[in-house]
Amino acid sequence: xxxxxxxxxxxxxxxxxxxxxxxxxxxxxxxxxxxxxxxxxxxxxxxxxxxxxxxxxxxxxxxxxxxxxxxxxxxxxxxxxxxxxxxxxxxxxxxxxxxxxxxxxxxxxxxxxxxxxxxxxxxxxxxxxxxxxxxxxxxxxxxxxxxxxxxxxxxxxxxxxxxxxxxx
Amino acid sequence: xxxxxxxxxxxxxxxxxxxxxxxxxxxxxxxxxxxxxxxxxxxxxxxxxxxxxxxxxxxxxxxxxxxxxxxxxxxxxxxxxxxxxxxxxxxxxxxxxxxxxxxxxxxx
Numbered sequence: 378x379x380x381x382x383x384x385x386x387x388x389x390x391x392x393x394x395x396x397x398x399x400x401x402x403x404x405x406x407x408x409x410x411x412x413x414x415x416x417x418x419x420x421x422x423x424x425x426x427x428x429x430x431x432x433x434x435x436x437x438x439x440x441x442x443x444x445x446x447x448x449x450x451x452x453x454x455x456x457x458x459x460x461x462x463x464x465x466x467x468x469x470x471x472x473x474x475x476x477x478x479x480x481x482x483x484x485x486x487x488x489x490x491x492x493x494x495x496x497x498x499x500x501x502x503x504x505x506x507x508x509x510x511x512x513x514x515x516x517x518x519x520x521x522x523x524x525x526x527x528x529x530x531x532x533x534x535x536x537x538x539x540x541x542x543x544x545x
Numbered sequence: 546x547x548x549x550x551x552x553x554x555x556x557x558x559x560x561x562x563x564x565x566x567x568x569x570x571x572x573x574x575x576x577x578x579x580x581x582x583x584x585x586x587x588x589x590x591x592x593x594x595x596x597x598x599x600x601x602x603x604x605x606x607x608x609x610x611x612x613x614x615x616x617x618x619x620x621x622x623x624x625x626x627x628x629x630x631x632x633x634x635x636x637x638x639x640x641x642x643x644x645x646x647x648x649x650x651x652x653x
Contacts (some may be wrong), residue, residue: 428596428612436588449635451643
């Protein structure tokens, strides 16, 4: 259990690094590879079996393909892109913070209500009808809030792109 | 697919975090190649959630259904990356840049 949490923590940290070191494609791909490697430890160690092995293999192949095309298409030391202007950076930061806050609320509520643990002696929690009852029953408000947060994030991205198009 | 319940809970929480990271990649990166890395993490979140929820299923049919879902999600990931890279190559050929800020129209 502890090794699984550690491997998942390393995978998440490496994935975050892969995203934020975006000005250098090689470092970004290397961090992504570390993330997938840690995820392989987590999945295989948790007993996910063939599905875990398959997921990690496909992820590694996809990352290698992206790396190959990236090396063919861009300068790997820098992407030749101008720095993002301040207004766009602020808008993007607010958008992903909104989305992250919604997900944190979702996890916190789930942990408080014990959703991730067996309820009432029944171990079959994740049937389709039970998930539907959960999202349209006790979780109705939270599901609506998360949906609005995701929709706002998508809309903000589209509006930013449209604004840039009009500004050219 | 004998995932323990405690591990399954961790995998589901990690799936939510990976989804947030994928969205962060799509919002934060300006390079189309970098955005594809974000798409990869988003796909990983879906498959992690599927594997995690399979851990709550203790009957054979539920576990088999989860495994099939993971296989289908992998196929969708391969297709979306192939299409995404094709779009990237087309934009490079026509516009000579990977900047997503100038890619609001899908006219090539």
